Each structure stands twice: as C-alpha cells, then as structure tokens.
Amino acid sequence: MSTTTAPTGLLGRRLRLRRPSLIAAAAGGILVFWIGAALLVPALLPHSPVDFISDDSFEAPSARTWLGTDYLGRDLLARLISAARSTLLISFLATLGAHLIGDTLGILAALRGGWLAAVLERGAEVMLSLPKLIVGLVVIALVGPSATVLVLVTAGVYAATVFRIARAIALDLVTLDYIRAARLRGESMAWVMFGELLPNMLPLLAADFALRMSFSILFMSNLSFLGLGVQPPMADWGGLVRENLEGLASGSLASVYPTIAIASVTISLNLLVDRWGSRGGAGEMRT
C-alpha cells in the first residue's frame, strides 16, 4: 500500500497542501462558463449566429452587438458562443480517443517489449510521418467531411503522439522495483498496466491531455479549412479566427475574441491539472 507524503519541490521545499486557491477557482469558473455557454446557448442569444446584423463588416462593439460584427456583418458574440459547443466537444472527444488508444498501447509496448512493441512503434512512426494534408484530403474524399470523421482523424493522428509519450513515461517506471515486484507476484497484465503503472503516470498524462486539447482545437481549424468538420455557416473557434483574420490590420478585434476563448480554455484546463498534480494526486510509489 502506498503512503501519502506531502510532495516536495526540487529544492526540498515542502509544498503545503493548499486550500482551494483563487487561481484554481477562477480556472474552474472559466471552464464552467464555457461549458454552460455551450449547453445553454441558443435560448439566450439576442441574435442568431447566422443573421446579418449590420451592413458593414467588422463593425465596432456597441450596445446591439457586444463584440461587434464579423467580416460578413454577423453578431460575433453569438457566433463565438455557438462555436463553443462544437469546439469543446470535438476537441474533448478527439483528445479522449487519442489518450484511450495511445495510453493503452504505450503502456503495453513498454511492458511487453519485443516484437509487439517494435510493430507498435513503427506503426506510430508511420502515422506521424504521413503528411496531414494528404490524410485529410483522402479522408474527405473517401468518407465525407462530417464532424464525426474529424474527431476520428484527429484522435488517430494524436494517438500516435500520445503513444510515444506514454511509452516513454512507462518505460521509465517499468524497471522500478515495485513494478517488478508486482510482476513477480504474478499480477495480471491488466492489473499491472491499469492498477500500478497508469495511476503513477496520470499527472504527466493529464498534463499532456490538457495541452493536447488545445492543440486539437488548432488542428481542427486547419482541417476545417479544408472542409472537414464544421460546415458553414457555423464555425469552430479556430475557424472564427481564420475567417476574421483580415480585419486585424485595420484594427478590428474580431479574430482576437475567439483567440482569447481558445486561450482561456487552454489556460484554465492546464492550471487545474497542475493544481491536481501538485497535490499529491500522483500517488506514491513507496513500496
């Protein structure tokens, strides 16, 4: 059984188990806001995200449109909040898929070694080397451009990266005494993988999960530029940035708001994961 000791920083300082900090609360609040917005949206918006409100593109914020209008004269706030749902949902599912596949295979490869690991590693290299543009175009041509396909493509591509990260972390742990002890005890593979290794990898994997969600939002916007994913007139956050980018040089902040949205989710998610990690949620490896 493991005992829990207060974690220490590298300098030997003892980090106290903090009471919920202001930062964590703010981060959590931001996430709750976006999730709530994504769920409750349509009913509350004064304008539809696809209506043409103004005859000018990039109109400045006013009482009528709190964030101004986009390049076609549509309410930016409405578009921003409508895009939250698709952006968050797709990136979450894709990252989840990537981790489910990648973590499992990564730990497996680290434990078993041998030809299985070799095949998995080479497979991951193939996935990583394939040009993403070609993958995207082929997928659109063969399976169509729906959002489901986008989730699967993103999950597949990132699974290879997660696989390598998980494998490296697991390799580091796999030679530790307590793991050897578990194997000598005759514990099943599944137990060793999910009961011993995974819990100790969680903080690092969680750190990757949080950052990867934001990467997948950006990856998504590249693919949606090709036509894969959210179809016009709806857009995801990355798409909103792209379609309004031209206004930046004239001083319009239309592309900045969705950027801030992406950044706020990224920052909040990652800060929360940091908090959780440093509280000793890592579990201990005392034997």
Add this chain to the structure above:
Amino acid sequence: MVEVKIAHPFALPRRRLLQAGAGVGLATLGLPAARAQEAKPRRGGTLRVAVADQSNTDTFDPTLARSGSDYLRAKATYNALTWLDADSNAIPDLAESFESDEKAMRWSFKLRKGARFHDGSPVRPADVVYSIMRHKTGPSLASSIVTNISSVTADGPDRVLFTLASPEVGFPLVMSEVHMSIVKEGTTDFSKPIGTGPFRIETFQPGLRTAGLRNPEYWDPERPYVDGFEIIPLPDMQARVNALLSGDVHLAVNLRGAGIDQVRESSVAGLLTTPTSGFASVHMRVDMKPSDSLDLRLALAHLMDRKRFAEVVLRGQAVLANDVPILPTSPLFNTELPQRALDLDKAKFHIRKSGIGSTPIEIYVTDAANGGIDIGQLLQREAARAGLNVALKRVPADGYWVNISGMHPFTNNQVTPRPSDDMNIALFWKSNAPFNKCKFRAEGFDALADEARGSTDPARRKELYFRMQKLIHDATPQVIPAMQSYVDGMANTVQGITPVPVGYLGGFNGMQNAWLSA
C-alpha cells in the same frame, strides 16, 4: 501602345460607361484621385510586383499558362498578334494590321516590320503558325479557344492567313488572348524563354522569382519605360499588402476584403480597379434533380442578396449582375430585363410552386471560387427565412474544378474574363460549349450566338444579344450576383497602368506601360 490606324470596317463598337447604376460600385477607371498625371514618362527603375501564385508549375509555355503570374510573365516576354485597348477593341500588337473578307471567315494578319525575337532572329509567319497550331495539335489549356480555326498558313513573307470554320467578326479579339502569344518556331523548352516582347528574361526560378530586363530592341521604341521588373510570389494577401505599404514592392495584385480598405486608406499607395465580366456564381444543373425545377432556380435567384455580396464581401469592387454573363456597363447588356434583387415574397412563391417542401438542397461551396463560400452563406441565410432548407457542403479547393464543379445539382462556379463576349458565349453557354456545366439549352440559342458572332451590323448584334440574354434570364441556370473587379494595390510612384478588362495590372500587360515617378 502606339496606335496604328487601321482601315478596318468591322471595328467593334466602343463600350460606353453607363452613368446610371443598376447598383453599387459602378466601374470607374480606378485611378486614385491623388495621382496627378505627369505629362512625360520617366525612364528607369526596377518594377517590383508581388503576385499571389507561388507554385512549382510557374511556366512560360503558352499552352500551359494558368495562373495570373504566368500571364504576367507571358505579356512581359511575348507578344500576341493583337492587344486590347481599355474599351476592349482589338488593336495591333505583333501584327501591324489585320483585315478580313466580307464574311469574316478569312482573316489576314500582316506581321510588324522589324519585330525580332530576343535572340535577334526576325519574326516569320512560320512562327505564328507554329504557335497557334500547338494549341490545336498538342494538349493545351487553350484548345477550346482555337476550335473555330480551320487552318492557319503563311501567306507570303510577312502575312498569316486564318481560315475559320464559321464567321467571327471579333476574331482579332481572340488573337489578343494571352495564350495566343507568339513563340519561335520549334520551341519545346521554355525554361529560358525567347519572345518578341518588351522584356528579356534574366532569371526564372519557378515558385521563387522571375526577373527581366528591358529589351532595347523592342519594336516599340518608347516602351518599356522601366529598366526591368521582378515578380515575387507572396501567396498570403496580407503579406502582399504589407510589402506594398512598406515599400518593398510597387505593385500588389489581387487584393480582397480588408486588404482593399488598408490600401485605400494608405498615403503611399492606391487602388487600381479593373471591372471585368468575371464572376463567381452558383451553377445549377438543369438536367439533374432537384435543380431541374425552374421554380427552384428562380427561388434561389430571388434569395440572393446581391447588394450585400457586392458591398460587404467585395467591398464595392463589383458591378451588380442580373444572372446573365454580360457586364452591365456594356452596350450589349439587356437593359430591358428586370433587375433581380433579394425578394422573399417572390422566392416563397417559387418555393411553393416547386413543391420542394422541407427537403434540404445541398450547395457545394469552395474557396476556389472567389467569394463562393460567402455566396453560399448569404443564400442559406435568406433561404431559411423563406422556408427553404439549404445545406452548405464546403469542399477543398483541391481538384474542385475537375471533380466537383458542375457534377452536382448546385455547385460554385467561377468565370474569368475573356476578351470578347462572343468567346464567353462560345465557351460557356452554347449547347456544345466545353464549359457549359449546367447543361443549359434553349431553343434557338445556338443559332443566335452563331449569327451574332458573324454579324457586322452593330444594331443586329445588339438585338441578338438581347434575345440571348432573355433566354438565359428566363432559364436562370446560374445565380450570378455580381461581376467582380480586379483590385490591385499600386504605389503612388507608379504611373501609366490603365485598366484593361481581361486581367489585373492592365490586363496583365501593365508592366510595359508603367513608369516610376520617383
């Protein structure tokens, strides 16, 4: 251009600039007011042009020229037999005169005395024959332009004779087309191009840069004024604008959206606007369900918010169109046709009549058409208000024209301007036209087109064109919201480039007319 008087009985009527606007952004010649016209061009300087295409497939081969920068390169290096003035009349270029028989079926072009290729060899009829026949015998992007030519032969030491399959009064206009550039007989390798044009090519690195120096032996003793030019590819539009505004380039072609505003408001540069008969549209297969329903097509035509498209999306750099392919400022434009506008009541009426109900219709939209996606979004929004369920399918530009355009009931289309309306009709609207993707057919249309093409009577031509447009308008195979202008950014130090409605930068030919005032 040096004007040479031609005793030509069939010169096409000059186009008038209509003062009454059917709408917004009426074509002006686009010269910024701040620019005072200096009397005498100054010599010297190197003209730097930022273009939008950066591709390994940049070429000097006239059979393969496809991008704007290819055309720019071609006009710098080569001449065609004729060129165009600002009113789209054919004027002499490599040919110093041209004439036809009364039926406009046999055309004789007299080659300019003293015109030489960059290597010194004189231009002979055999060169012209070779250049034109390449499009007929080999694979060429311009093969559809030369279909009316039955034969082209040398006629004496300095004349070329074209025999056409059917009468074409505007044939000299066809010969002004950039693909009809004249190369030396026997050329197959275009990596070090030799032409008769105003510049000699010094450097050609496809996808990297092209540089040329003034041709001192050019047959026009005045031109070019600049010592040389450089073409720099900058595919990102904002990058082109930045390069122009920071003085790194003199010209930035093909501006859109907010880039237009930035240059317009700048103190170091202005806009060069070229109204053209080019456009983006939605074309609708008249032989496929559900686009075969005339009512559905008319409904979409009345759901198109043309004003918003022209004013907001195109920043006013457009002329409102009426679903026919003739520029509203042309004398051939049928002014009797009611101008269509956004009209929800009419749309609802046609939707009901079509019986489409709540069945969704899919429109394929793409970036490959300039403003195509926005046309789709505008249509969809208004359609929703009228009770028509429109779903947009966004597809990559990759392979769009070959795989998607015209293959489904509703798809984006884009037409680039041609030197003559006859060419447009022959390429896009006749029943056997190679680009008639909507499969538009109308009783008697082909006969009208053929007669117009050969008609020497301007009044009769106008009448025929009016009737053709009515047929198109009644059938509405395409929703054409606006004719789009080319918009280029031009530094204030650049003078001499005037719009020619077949391309940007003076119909791609502006570099030889340009001079730098500082």
Add this chain to the structure above:
Amino acid sequence: MVRLVVTRLTGAVAVLLTVSLLVFASGEALPGDVAQLMLGEGASQEAVAQLRQQLQLDRPAPERYLGWLGGMVSGDWGVSYTTRRPISEILPPRLANTALLTVLTVLVAVPVALGLGILMALFAGGRFERSTSVVLLGLSAMPEFMLATLAVLIFAVKLRWLPAISNLSITDGPLEAARALTLPVLTLSLAIAAQIARMTRATLVNLADRPFIEMAHLKGASRLRVILVHSLANAIGPLANVVTLNIAFLISGVVVVETIFAVPGLAQLMINSVSTRDMPVIEACAMIFCCVYVLLLAAADLLGTAFNPRLRRSR
C-alpha cells in the same frame, strides 16, 4: 549494440516503404489525376489521354509504383510530372530553406524552453512559475497563423524593425537573411516552446517525489547537484521524447509559416504538388520528411535508453 542498430535500420526502412506505399495509394484514391488537373476542366478526353500517355500515366498503378521505387533505390528521384524538371534540381533549394528555418528554430527554442522549464520546476508554485505558465499556455493556444500575423503587424508594419516578407532570394548578405528569418523563426519557436517548457516542468516536478531524490538530499548533495545530476539525468528520456516530438510537429507546422512569410520551402512544395497530383514530387517530399521523423524518433529512443541506466541493464 550492433543488433540494436540493425533492428532499428530495418524498422526505418519498413516505415519508409509503408509511408511511400500509403502516399501512393492516397494519390490513387484522390479524385483527379495530374493530366486532368494540368489541362483544366474544359479539356477534351483526347487531350487528357494524350497527356497521360506522354507522362506514362496509362501504365497500371502497381507498375508505376514499382517503377518509382526502383528509381529511388538506384538514386534516380525522377522527374516532376507538371514541369518535367528533374526532382534532383527542384528539391535542394526548397529543402535548404525549410532546413534552415527548422534548425534555427530548434537552436533558439529548445534551449530557451528547457531552461524555462527547469526554472519553473525549481520555483514550482511560486508567482514566477504561475505567471510564466499562464503566458506560455496563452501563446501555445494561439493558432500559428494568428501568431504570424500579429508578429508581422507589430514588428514589420508598425515598428518597422523587421521585413514583412522572408523571400530569401531577394535578400543580399547574411545579415539581411537573418533579419528576414527572425519573424518566421520567432513564430515557430513560440509554437513549440510552450509544450517543451511545460512538459519539462511537469517531468521534473514529478521526479521530485521519487525516493532517489530524497535520498540525494539526505546524502547532503547540494541543490545544484541534485538538479543537474540526479533529476535531469533521469528526465532525459521523457524529455528527449517530448523535444523530438515537438520538432517533428514543428516540421508539419512550418507550412503555415512558409505560406505567410513566403519562404519557398519543402512543405509548401508538397502542398502545391498535392493540388497538382504531381506524384514524384509528393513522394520525394514525403520521403524526406519521413526520414527526418524516423531519425528524430530513433534519436529520442536512443537518448532515453542511454540516460536511463536501468533500461540499459534490463534490456
């Protein structure tokens, strides 16, 4: 040791072959071929067929693939379908540009990011660490085209410190070239520095709880020694992995920068060639990228094993 190298080499070749086959198959799966695309939509069937014949595209797919493969193996990279120029002529300048961009970015971003990550781990929980974390996260969350556009707007247009375009062929001299490359390198660096820094921090912080670190403290090792010798050495495995993976993603991200800054590089060449279905060029680019990935990933594994004595012993 020899066995290891041989195994990895065989593996690398297997990966290259698989990727080349998949890329070729993708070309077949994508609608439209090079002849159709070159001649455009109005081309007649005969013209397209004629061009196909000229380019030898009328041979069956397996024959074309094997022909290409045979050529590659014997050193002949083939000729571009669209321009008829030998690929050995087209590729090197493009490769040089992309390599320059990538190498410069790595030289700039990796040390800075590692250093930042170490600092953040040292001061974990403090104000410095938290604010740096937030800034890094914000930067990494920005789309690359946004970063690039902002960088150009601020440094090139408003401040006029740096040129807006990085077309190296029009710069003279190394100083000009360096100025021209500053913004693209900066943009790319920001994109990868965040993850490297954060993973460094996370790895080192996680290590801090390990028994051997406490042991080192108890043994009286100085703090510096603890970090440099004990922690870092153990962190190299996962860290090398994260760094090399980021370099790999850098290579895929470089295309955005190449487009916005007009750097005529390999990534942009590949994109062009995909849209024209110029298969020999696509394959050539894909093979180069693949080689680079495979080498990087092998290096990551090697570093990980080398610095983890337990792994060395147990394998």
